[in-house]
Amino acid sequence: MKKIFYVSFMMIAILSMIGCNSKGKKSAQLNDKDTVVCKAAADTTVYGVCGEGTAMHSLELITDGGDTINYILMDEGADSASVLGGLLVGDRLAVIGHKVDNDNYATIVLNITTLQGNWTSIDRNFEILEGGIVKSHVKAETNPWTEWKIWNGKLLLNKDTFAINNLGADSLYLENKDGIFVYKRLK
Incomplete structure (x- = not known):
């Protein structure tokens, strides 16, 4: 009886993984209850317009939602930023960043207007x-x-x-x- 249960469980797990992987941008993983969960990869990019408060080492981004986010642009080190296409007030930007303590650090700044x-x-x-x-x-x-x-x-x-x-x-x-x-x- 135990063999039938384990074989059945493994078949369900394998079929669930195949179902998750066949939908493109999804992956299968087991959670702590040994059930298969499909999880989509999320886009962490923040989109907006370059604001007037932008300077050499800071970026003011006015997001598509109307919020203003200030990012620190580091030249060197673990938190250094890659600015692609330049920064011009009013240009549309895509920003990938992270938070350290209460400060936002830009990792990638892509000027969509230049692209x-x-x-x-x-x-x-x-x-x-x-x-x-x-x-x-x-x-x-x-x-x-x-x-x-x-x-x-x-x-x-x-x-x-x-x-x-x-x-x-x-x-x-x-x-x-x-x-x-x-x-x-x-x-």
């Missing part, structure tokens, strides 16, 4: 537009990107996930498991 626009390389020519839309300018391109979003400081183009290594006025460096991809801005 938007026309980008080109040897094999791709695309435009990142507002609202998560990507427009391809090469008709014969296989698997053109059609949508984008920021998720936990990474750039998602369709199902491709990239770390943004550099974002400047005229250059964009993206990296994933396949390598580093360099794009220049078309004007």
